[in-house]
Amino acid sequence: MTEQDALTRRAGIAYYVSTAFLIASKSLPHAVLTVLLLHKGLDLTEIMFVQTAFTIAVFLFEFPSGVISDLYSRKIVYLASILAWVAACSVILFGSGFAMMCVAWALYGISEALASGTVDASLINLYKRLSPDPDEEIKTFKRISNQVSMVSMIIGAMLGSALYFAIGYNIYAVAMALACAAALPIVFAFPKDDHEAREKKPTIMSQVKGGLSELRKDRRLTFLIGMAAVSQIFFQTHFNLWQAYLLRMGVKDKYLFVFYLVFQVIGIAAYAIHIDGRLRRFLYLGIPVALIMPLLITSGSRIVSIGAYCISVFIFTFLQYMCDVLFSMRVSEERISTLITLNSTTCRIIGFLVLGLNGLLLRQIKLTTLIVGSFEIATFLSILLGLFFMLSFSKKKKE
Numbered sequence: 001m002t003e004q005d006a007l008t009r010r011a012g013i014a015y016y017v018s019t020a021f022l023i024a025s026k027s028l029p030h031a032v033l034t035v036l037l038l039h040k041g042l043d044l045t046e047i048m049f050v051q052t053a054f055t056i057a058v059f060l061f062e063f064p065s066g067v068i069s070d071l072y073s074r075k076i077v078y079l080a081s082i083l084a085w086v087a088a089c090s091v092i093l094f095g096s097g098f099a100m101m102c103v104a105w106a107l108y109g110i111s112e113a114l115a116s117g118t119v120d121a122s123l124i125n126l127y128k129r130l131s132p133d134p135d136e137e138i139k140t141f142k143r144i145s146n147q148v149s150m151v152s153m154i155i156g157a158m159l160g161s162a163l164y165f166a167i168g169y170n171i172y173a174v175a176m177a178l179a180c181a182a183a184l185p186i187v188f189a190f191p192k193d194d195h196e197a198r199e200k201k202p203t204i205m206s207q208v209k210g211g212l213s214e215l216r217k218d219r220r221l222t223f224l225i226g227m228a229a230v231s232q233i234f235f236q237t238h239f240n241l242w243q244a245y246l247l248r249m250g251v252k253d254k255y256l257f258v259f260y261l262v263f264q265v266i267g268i269a270a271y272a273i274h275i276d277g278r279l280r281r282f283l284y285l286g287i288p289v290a291l292i293m294p295l296l297i298t299s300g301s302r303i304v305s306i307g308a309y310c311i312s313v314f315i316f317t318f319l320q321y322m323c324d325v326l327f328s329m330r331v332s333e334e335r336i337s338t339l340i341t342l343n344s345t346t347c348r349i350i351g352f353l354v355l356g357l358n359g360l361l362l363r364q365i366k367l368t369t370l371i372v373g374s375f376e377i378a379t380f381l382s383i384l385l386g387l388f389f390m391l392s393f394s395k396k397k398k399e
Contacts, residue, residue, distance in 0.1 A: 014189035025178035027156025057109025066341025081114030117340035211338040223389040232351040234378035270318040294375035
């Protein structure tokens with residue numbers, strides 16, 4: 001094994017271990033979050049405002065953190081995100097009431113924003129510079145990191161659900177310990193970025209302009225951002241309404257956690273698909289299937305309806321994964337964090353708009369109609385942008 005191989009291998013292991021601990025830490029309260037906040041003295045309306053504080057914090061800090069990561073140190077920004085999460089856990093553990101929970105969730109949002117496009121971007125750049133086959137390395141990295149995140153989320157949620165009824169709010173002390181454990185591999189085993197040693201760094205404005213210029217010159221990056229944004233029509237509808245949909249289909253509430261696990265397993269399966277040029281034929285063949293599945297959700301058969309719903313989740317999880325891989329392969333090393341966070345911020349804006357629109361539409365139309373309509377619109381727009389993306393390769397070959 002060469003020195004370069006050893007460096008990328010050590011950095012990859014450090015990233016996977018850190019991700020596993022951090023995702024598990026943040027997933028601990030997932031299954032009991034509403035109960036926990038109610039015991040902290042909040043009502044359901046205040047809980048919605050607390051979640052809004054999280055959303056606003058992410059929106060305000062994510063893109064600037066990406067620009068700063070490209071200019072200074074992605075490693076330090078990532079460690080700062082862990083520190084912000086530990087601070088959020090401390091406020092939740094020792095505080096109570098609406099104001100304190102808003103502060104805690106704002107810190108949580110800052111943590112999520114700072115973590116975006118940091119050490120993951122550094123690792124992608126390492127593969128691009130040092131690997132003999134960087135595209136394959138990036139595909140493998142994305143597959144493993146997504147699967148590690150899914151498994152860690154399942155373990156964290158199950159562990160948190162069990163621990164909450166034994167130790168109560170102290171699950172956040174466990175979360176803090178796991179977060180500190182997540183920092184150690186990065187501190188001791190993850191290399192610094194090469195750009196940290198540069199004496200003369202671009203200004204923040206020039207970095208932003210450079211990122212926008214890269215999008216103008218590479219239309220495929222723009223199409224990929226568009227596909228990622230469109231997928232939020234699906235995912236925001238799914239994330240917020242899957243429980244209501246299953247209850248409407250006659251599934252008992254005690255089985256909802258089983259379906260939560262099913263959706264995570266679907267994600268793990270979608271991430272296992274190898275992305276290469278041979279996949280294009282299957283994507284074309286899959287277009288009619290993708291269009292038909294949302295319509296089958298209206299089927300009178302509960303098995304057919306839920307099966308079609310799960311297949312739709314698989315399709316969009318895979319599309320999101322594929323877009324992420326292709327985006328990581330195409331984006332430049334110099335502006336990778338800037339454009340990753342721009343992509344993420346765009347998705348969050350679309351997601352927030354979809355969430356608000358769905359809330360209004362639910363007053364006018366049936367739940368199943370909203371789900372089918374949202375899924376179908378997301379599918380159609382994804383296919384349209386995907387065709388434009390693939391046609392761009394044909395035009396390039398002709399030129």
